[in-house]
Amino acid sequence: MRTSKVRCDCHAVEVTITGDPKVHAFCHCEDCRELLQVPYHSIIAWEPEKVEIAQGQENVVEYQHPSKRMKRVFCKRCGDVLYNTNAMGWKLVSQLLFRKCNPGELPTAFQSNAHFFYDRRIVEIDDELPKRE
Numbered sequence: 264m265r266t267s268k269v270r271c272d273c274h275a276v277e278v279t280i281t282g283d284p285k286v287h288a289f290c291h292c293e294d295c296r297e298l299l300q301v302p303y304h305s306i307i308a309w310e311p312e313k314v315e316i317a318q319g320q321e322n323v324v325e326y327q328h329p330s331k332r333m334k335r336v337f338c339k340r341c342g343d344v345l346y347n348t349n350a351m352g353w354k355l356v357s358q359l360l361f362r363k364c365n366p367g368e369l370p371t372a373f374q375s376n377a378h379f380f381y382d383r384r385i386v387e388i389d390d391e392l393p394k395r396e
Contacts, residue, residue, distance in 0.1 A: 265372075268317070269356060269364040271343035276319035278345050278356070284309050285353060287373050289388070292380040298333050298347060302386045305358035307373045314346060314354035 270277040286308040295304040316323055319338070323345070326335045332350045337343060346356045362369055378384075381394035388394075 267361070267365060269345065269360050271319075271322075271338035271341050271345060273338065273341035273343070275322040275340045276338045276343075276345060277317045278314060279317040280309060280314050280356065282309065282313050283372055286379075287358075288375045288377045288379050289392070290355075290379050291384040293383060294331055294333055294350065295347075296385070298328055298331065298335055299344070303378075303384065303388075304355070305375055306355040307358055307361060308349070308353040308355045311348070311352050311354050314356065316345075 264282055267280045268277055269280070284307045286306065288306060289303050290306050291303045295306075296302065322339050324337055324339045326337070328334070332348075334348045336345050336347065338345065343360070344357065345360070346354045348354055358369060358373065358375065361373060375392060377393045377395055378388060379395050381388075382396040
């Protein structure tokens with residue numbers, strides 16, 4: 264079984280991820296944009312039990328969105344977002360964070376293979392990936 268790790272910029276928090284992701288894509292939904300303040304989010308999503316804080320739990324802050332069933336989980340020392348949750352409870356790790364913490368090529372199983380909620384986009388993306396509503 265595949266095991267991966269990500270950590271915040273200051274290395275105060277480390278997250279362990281096991282298994283293969285449920286989804287690896289670009290998300291254009293309003294919820295991700297509002298929670299993370301980005302035009303779209305490059306995500307790798309796992310079932311909640313597959314993503315765990317391995318060290319530094321005392322440095323973790325969870326921000327619960329006031330009206331959505333979503334959280335942003337970040338380091339209280341450096342502010343780096345470790346993952347966020349979506350309305351289905353999945354834990355979503357940014358592909359950018361994964362690349363930063365695991366130098367080299369992003370594994371094929373983690374590379375975006377589609378755009379989700381593309382009909383809600385605020386920026387046009389010119390690539391060959393499927394664009395799903």
